[in-house]
Amino acid sequence: MGHWKPKNILFSIILAICLYIRNVSGCNIVYDPEVPPGPILHSWIYDTFRGNFWQNQTSGIAGIQTSATSAGGYFNIGIVDSLYVLSTTKNFDLYEETETADTTLVTSTFRCTDGSTSRPFPVWINIRDTNNNPPIFQTPPGGFVFTVTAPLAPGVEITGCLNNIVVRDIDLTTDKIIFELEENPYFEIEKEIFKSQATPKEFRAILRTKTFIRSIPEPITLTVSATDHDQTGDPPRTTTTTITIIGNPEFELPEEPVFSQTFYLADYTSDNRVVLTEPITLKNGYDELVKFDIKGDFSANFELESIPGHANQKSIRVVNQLPSDVLRQTNIYLIVTAERELTSGASATIVLRLPEDLTDRAVLRFTQNTYIGTIKSTGLIVDSISLSSGYDEDIQFLLSGDFVDYFSISAYKNVLTLWLDNPLPVAATEKGFIVLEIEARRERAISGWTSVVIEVIRQEIAAPVFTQAYYRGAYNAESGLHFNQNISLSHGYDETVTFFLDGEFGSLFNLIELDPNSLRITNSAPISNELIHINRQFLFTIVATKAGALSARSAVSIDVIKGRPNVKPNCRCRPRSATRASQSQPSLATAITAEDQCE
Structure with missing residues (x-):
């Protein structure tokens, strides 16, 4: 890129000093009498300047014999009417785009009128930075879009691998970018990113989760800003763009069901009907897979039924009349439940007020x-x-x-x-x-x-969350199981947590405890050749349960290696794309991919 390395600069200085002769016969530059001449002259310009920026009278110079500037060809050396003139070229428009040094050296030798050649004449040019360029997001059309697979533990980086938020600022003295993210409950961004020697004009933001995220049913779009910081003293410049986080559509945990009320009041009428003060409904987490039920001492006397046209609104129908001894009570209590796979379910209490005896x-x-x-x-x-x-x-x-x-x-x-x-x-x-x-x-x-x-x-009881959304290993009939990952919880671990393997192929493998929060998958006996022949991989789920909290699930894929083993090392990145788990594996909580993105 035409940068002057320190050893090149030192060599140029030594060369200039060695070649410098105070009194030159033939031709030379006429120096300012108030400024003693030296082996090297210095000049400076602002990065926004264009045109002639340094000139001096010459003596006995017929023309320029040779000239050398930086590789970018940013400056022109000329003799105009006996004046030595330095000026910028059109290429100087690209100086900040391609260069990082704020100084450069130009050298020339002159053809003298007496036929001789002058000594080399070097001039150091200092480019003084101004904040004339804003930080620019290297944004795809529509802003940055990241697809993630929930659940996500706190502190998980969304950027990295092939997903990056990159800001480019070409000003010479920009030393850091200050990022700001729109306030939200889910994500945060590293506030200050400093200049990297590897990519001095590019600044890569770090986006991470700041809380446990169970699911992302709808895209989350946030505004992010980048403000430059430099040594010019000029006002900073700020640009903005958008970040959209999308939940992986191939796998998404359902929302937790929540009833609209903790207690529902109802009256049991003298003609054996139940009249609710309001319908029983879920305010969160309803879909067609939610199953409602009534429990309690008198659950056999009642059943739930949907209100026509409103599948999420339930009423209570009497299927068996309450006996007379029960009707002498003031109230009875029923429990209504809503259960959904991969959730902890919900319950509410129905206070059923019984009719009064009018003769009493x-x-x-x-x-x-x-x-x-x-x-x-x-x-x-x-x-x-x-x-x-x-x-x-x-x-x-x-x-x-x-x-x-x-x-x-x-x-x-x-x-x-x-x-x-x-x-x-x-x-x-x-x-x-x-x-x-x-x-x-x-x-x-x-x-x-x-x-x-x-x-x-x-x-609230801290729910367990696995460190990884899925784990991967391989099995070969000759060499056995290859599984070198430690399985642990990143959130919610205590001594009450229990682990087990679930799914059709979970029984082929065992869990061994390395430390209280560190497990490893093994297999105690060889897997039959029939299973190895008909399966490309064994999919199952590791489950962590804890009383009063949602169970955590992480998928495990054991690739079946047929022939000589050639086990792929563990990948440190998230899946590139996902495929929905087969219906034969309903408990598989995370999709497994055949191809990973690795750093």
Whole structure:
């Protein structure tokens, strides 16, 4: 590119000094009397200047014998009317595009009028940088587009391999690019990227995840900016483009189902119907593969049915009438569930209020048949509980139900306060809700009942996430299994996590523990020749389970090498393209490719 290396510069200086003769016979340059002459002259121009930038009177010079400039041909040396003139050429427009040095040397010898030849005359030219060029994204049409395979652990780099965000800035003193990414909950960008000696005019941004990403059902488009930083003192320049992250359409985890309500209220009518205050529906994660069900002590008496034209809205139909002894209760409770493969599922509680006996003239009655409350880190929160009729100073209030020993009640006139006296045990938080019954009683009166349904909001359990989306090995009948990767979790590991192999071919292999969070796949017995003959690869899944959290899955592909083994080393990059797992492998959580992109 025409750069002057230090050894070339030193050689030129020594040569010029050796050849320099203070008084030259024949011809020379007429120096400024106030500036003593030296072996090398210096000049400078701004990178934006075009034209003549240095000239001096000559003596006895008939013309230029030889001249040497940098390889780019950026400068012209000439004698015009006895003046030695240095000027830029058209090629100087490309100086910053191709060069990195801010100095260059031009040398000439003169043909003297007496027929002799002068000594070499060197001039150092310093190019002073200005911030006249903005940083430019090397962007494909439509901006940068990255296709990724979820789930993704925090800190996973999206750029790298063949996916790069490159900014080019040709100014000579640009030393770094400052990147800014549009605020979002999923991705972040390395803020400062410094100049690289290998590619001094190109700056490669680093884009990575900043949280666990379960799936990317819709493309995410973000704006990214690049601002240059240099030594000119000029105002910085900024350019922008877009980054679009697309989830791999060949494999995408379904969204977690979430019911629209934690509790649904319903009335059981005297003609044996169930009337919900609102339809049972999923606010997130619904598709045609979600299966709804009713569970609980009285689940055999009811079934869910879709509201016509609204597959995601369910009502409850009575298939077996409730017996009379049950109808004497105030409420019963049902659990509605939504299950979907590759999710942890969802559940909600149905509080079914039973009809009152109109011939029973209850004296004591609460304002509500059911009160709803929550328990979270700040304590118990529940609506005010009060009697609407039958209050007397002799009334006793009795508390019963799940985990009743952890609660107490106090009364002021007809208003009750429910207290949480001690932290709940693990069993209560795992269940997710608590049902308490409050009875109001006194002599010569019919007791009143109400229920308090309390949702227990527990802290999120860190879900396990495998370090890699898939693992790959090979098997040969002669040399056996070749699998050199350590399998581990990048997120959510603790001593409660259990691992196992799932899928049709998972039984052919075993897991051995190297360390608590480090496993290796082995096989204890040779695989039959029949299986080797009819299969090109063995696909199965490694599963990590943890109580209260979504299970993690990572695909494993063991290529069948027929003949002499020639095992491909492990690749460090993501798949180039993916193919959907076959229906015979429904648990395979990640697609496997035949060709990888490697660094």
